[in-house]
Amino acid sequence: MTSDPASTNFLNWFTSIPGASISPKCALTTIPGRGRCMVATTDIDEDETLVSIPRNIIFSVEKSPLHNIMGEQLDAMGPWQSLILCMIYETRPGADWAPYFGVLPLTRDQELDTLVYWQDEELEVLKGCEILQRIGKDEAEAMFRDDVMPVIQRNRNLFEGTCIDFNMLEDSVIEWGHKMASTIMAYSFDVQRPGAADADMAMDDDEDIDDVEEPDPGNAFKGMVPIADMLNADIDNNCFIVQTNTHLEVMSVSPIRKGDELLNDYGSMPQAELLRRYGYITPNYAQFDVVDLNHKIIVKAISRHAPPEVVEGMDQKVDFLLDTEVLEDIYDLDRDFKPPSELYVAIKILSLPTQEFLQLKAEDKLPESTSSSEKKEYKRILAKVIAARLEEYHPDETLESLNLPANEKSRRRMEMAREVVRGEKEVLRDLLSKLH
Structure with missing residues (x-):
């Protein structure tokens, strides 16, 4: 066709x-x-x-022709770094895998739409979305400089004639590092070795570019599957x-x-993660949208209207609750989220005057539950927390009146970002309605 x-x-x-x-x-x-x-x-x-x-x-590190030349060195590296090097090596003229790499979006920038390639004004639409913290562009570029570039420098004879421009080595390694890493992120699979107990195969859907731990190498490897x-x-x-x-x-x-x-099927992946990894979204994945709620927002909401005797020493209460896991560092709010009883206990303890907290802690008499009347009050506080989280996004009127650019690529990106924000705000509003 x-x-x-x-x-x-x-x-x-x-x-x-x-x-x-x-x-x-x-x-x-x-x-x-x-x-x-x-x-x-x-x-x-x-x-x-x-x-x-x-x-x-x-295509994998083990199957790469480069592994036949410098296998020991590649095996000592992380899976991302070694696979990036092997893919760069395959860009030389006449390479064994050239026909395959020729249909991947490696030399056509217009097809790379993952978040690492977005402009600041496009990313700005995603204000409030936790996914902005997971792009990892700076961490990736540090990895390209520190891990990938030295290998290319030491083995210039192997990488002459590849995509790497030795006249602008650092810029070239960063450019192609991003292209290869984005391709791995979007296209690679965690492939089970023959005879492994788990025969299912899925896209590599839970790994970040700076997470270099590979699944048990005895059972699986990271591979590109034509x-x-x-x-x-x-x-x-x-x-x-x-x-x-x-x-x-x-x-x-x-x-x-x-x-x-x-x-x-990618599995139950939120639209924001779909956008980060693959550069597109689909409304069918909106049902999996998730909003992160950092405990700091809870603390800030309680402190905003609390008397001084509650606010002073708040850090001691927070540290205690985090250490005892009564309070979680981050809550993942999805469409089925129900506040755990521990969260209401945490709100109760955070609302105590610090001296009372210290005395109850010393006597090992800190509350472990809440009454129905207390829970009603804490739901009201939690509703304020959710409202504060909503305020971290652009207001609806700002989103709906976006001045979309004429450039088709940028327009598409901003429209996708707007859909992601709409989905996350809907999650919060649904939760807010349940708390009222």
């Missing part, structure tokens, strides 16, 4: 590998706003094998990926009509 040279070259490469196959019932194509993906060319029944991917075609990583996802998925000892297979889990897109 698709006719661009990169896709044709990739498909010729893929199908030339023994054991690799694509059903004639589906095809690779490009959909505006969705990127390169797969669609059904005819009706597909449930439980059909659509793509068969031999394990030897999965074809499988080109499937977009939705909660109403119509296919999934299964593993055997020799292959990974894309299977249909429901009938798929001609022309419909083949969709995998």
Whole structure:
């Protein structure tokens, strides 16, 4: 169905590998706003094998040609750093994996829409969203400078002719480090080794760029899986990926009509995380939206109207409650959130005069529960806390009257950001209505 040279070259490469196959019932194509993906060319029944991917075609550090040259050095590095280096090495002319890397968004900046590439004015729309703290751009660039660049410098002969420009080494390493890391974040899988107890395979959906711990290397490894990583996802998925000892297979889990897109499932991922990792959102994931509530907002809300004898020494109460885990550092508020009884106990203790708190603590008589009348009062306080959290976002009128730019990419980004904020504010407002 698709006719661009990169896709044709990739498909010729893929199908030339023994054991690799694509059903004639589906095809690779490009959909505006969705990127390169797969669609059904005819009706597909449930439980059909659509793509068969031999394990030897999965790109990983172990399978990389670079590993044959400097395997010991790569094995001593973290999984992100080593995989980035191996991917950079494959950008040299005539590289073994060049047809595959040619269809990934590595040389086409217009397809990279993850948050690390957003401009400040685009990110500003997300004011109040915790996801802004998880972009990790500065941490990533420090990793590129400290871990990736020295290896390239020491092995210049290996990386000459790759995407790296040695005349502007640091800038080039940072540029390509971001491209490779964004590609890993959006496309990689945690692949189970043959015979591992857990045969499920999922997108690498719980790891940040600065989290360099890999799943148990005896059971799994981080890999790039051709074809499988080109499937977009939705909660109403119509296919999934299964593993055997020799292959990974894309299977249909429901009938798929001609022309419909083949969709995998990312699991219960909030829209904000979808945007951070993949650069797009879908309303079907709004049901998983989550808002973080830092304990500091609770403390601030109580302190705002409390008398001096309660506010003085507040840090002692906070430290005690955090240490005893009565108070959590951060609460994840989702659409089904119900305030735990411990939270009301924490509010009760935080509202005590400090001297009374110290005396009760010394006598080991601190309250461990709240009465129904007390809980009613603490619900009122919690409602103020939720209202204060809402104030951290842009007001509705500001969001709805955004001066959207003419540039299509920036407009799309700001519209997606606005939808993320709407979803998170809806979570808070639903909780607020339950507290009143």
